[in-house]
Amino acid sequence: MGRPPCCDKIGVKKGPWTPEEDIILVSYIQEHGTGNWRAVPTNTGLLRCSKSCRLRWTNYLRPGIKRGNFTDHEEKMIIHLQALLGNRWAAIASYLPQRTDNDIKNYWNTHLKKKLKKRQGDDEPNQEGRSVSQSIPKGQWERRLQTDIHMAKQALCEALSLDKWNTSSPDSKPFPINLSETKPIQTSTYASSTENIARLLQNWTKKSPNSSQDGSSESTTQNSFNNRSIGTSSSPSDGTISAATPEGFDSFIGFNSSNSDVSQSEGELKFTAANFTPETGILQEESKTNLDIQMPLTLLENWLFDDASAEGPEGYLMDMSLGETADLF
């Protein structure tokens, strides 16, 4: 007979999250992963509903999130993807792994909508208009189906050849994203909030029994979390975070700093790839997500930014869905 009720709405806290709450949530997910959101409020003592916890994690605390201004590159991708997929922000976000669907949605509503409106007002033929008009002949459901088939195919390809990514050639990047060609811009609000959290995390990591380096595989989630964050940015002797800075925090909670740092060297990229395998624990899901979109994004960029291409996205997707999926299935 169903499951026991989720979180009753009595005594559930709402509104902005405090750094303390963030730490509690992060530390819990470090130990237990993101599998059971329902258990999070009860096990952590957070007066939040499970939904709120999940949202906080996926939109804010999750590793690998890039914050701040959108680059031209990202902007173009969003515009094209929105024209292709509609308001399927989650699907669009899957092509921009560093951005959350909420972020993209907000950016679309606050910036791009107006921008496009303005451009259309200028009555000037542009790429966005072209993409939209090209996508119209196809039914929405059909485009969705094509995209979903395409994504499923990519996921399968990834699953079958994960090792290739880890031992890829020096030219290959851990993430498809040439987003890294663009400038990193951090918002001051997030920076300040991460500073607070990082400061609090210092205490937490000191107390945490999980920062041990015994190499035990009892919890891969813990190990990966610690290895990638504390292990690279802290003193091994005391286990504390070395820098109470936004960068320090980003690196604590994941791979963000190396991932979003556009000035990173190829060597750093390789380092990221080497450490960023699906076997690395709690962030496995995130890493998979990132890996999964590697090929599609690279291909996507071909048509997104190839002005000479007259075929457009539909041609690509049609090929993928009608041609290659036949082989797949």
Added chain:
DNA sequence: AACTGGTCCAACCGCTGCTTG
């Protein structure tokens, strides 16, 4: 300095499809 209007974004709301017992 105070007010006003606009912008931005984190968080909430409500719906839907899937999962579970």
Added chain:
DNA sequence: CCAAGCAGCGGTTGGACCAGT
């Protein structure tokens, strides 16, 4: 098979912030 609950998604909102007057 069914009902209840969960997780995820897209739409909306509230409040902080900023620029202009």
